[in-house]
Amino acid sequence: MAKQRKPADTGKLDRIVAEARRNREQREAGYRERALKMYPWICGRCSREFTRENLQELTVHHRDHNHDNNPPDGSNWELLCLYCHDNEHARYLDEPRGGTGTGDGREQGALHNPFAGLKDMLKDGK
Numbered sequence: 001m002a003k004q005r006k007p008a009d010t011g012k013l014d015r016i017v018a019e020a021r022r023n024r025e026q027r028e029a030g031y032r033e034r035a036l037k038m039y040p041w042i043c044g045r046c047s048r049e050f051t052r053e054n055l056q057e058l059t060v061h062h063r064d065h066n067h068d069n070n071p072p073d074g075s076n077w078e079l080l081c082l083y084c085h086d087n088e089h090a091r092y093l094d095e096p097r098g099g100t101g102t103g104d105g106r107e108q109g110a111l112h113n114p115f116a117g118l119k120d121m122l123k124d125g126k
Contacts, residue, residue, distance in 0.1 A: 040079075
């Protein structure tokens with residue numbers, strides 16, 4: 001029989017999720033601003049050029065898929081349009097855990113697990 005969740009547990013989870021979203025938004029604002037100053041506003045895959053009018057369609061992609069890995073030199077970032085960014089992430093979802101198998105040095109799948117510490121966070125009583 002499944003254990004019923006108490007209303008207090010739901011509130012705790014809601015607070016953790018809200019805090020994680022705030023932290024992500026703050027982190028993204030920082031590295032996005034830096035990447036847009038550092039790199040030309042061109043998609044690294046399809047070479048589409050961007051202006052201030054459509055800049056919201058240009059994303060910062062983390063090459064190792066770890067959004068916490070933001071070196072000051074921007075070596076873990078590349079600017080991709082929305083379509084190329086979605087395609088890049090779909091490749092990792094569609095391929096087996098071993099990677100692409102293309103021999104291009106990118107065989108390793110995503111290294112970052114954003115939910116790695118969630119169980120411990122729920123136990124802490126925040």
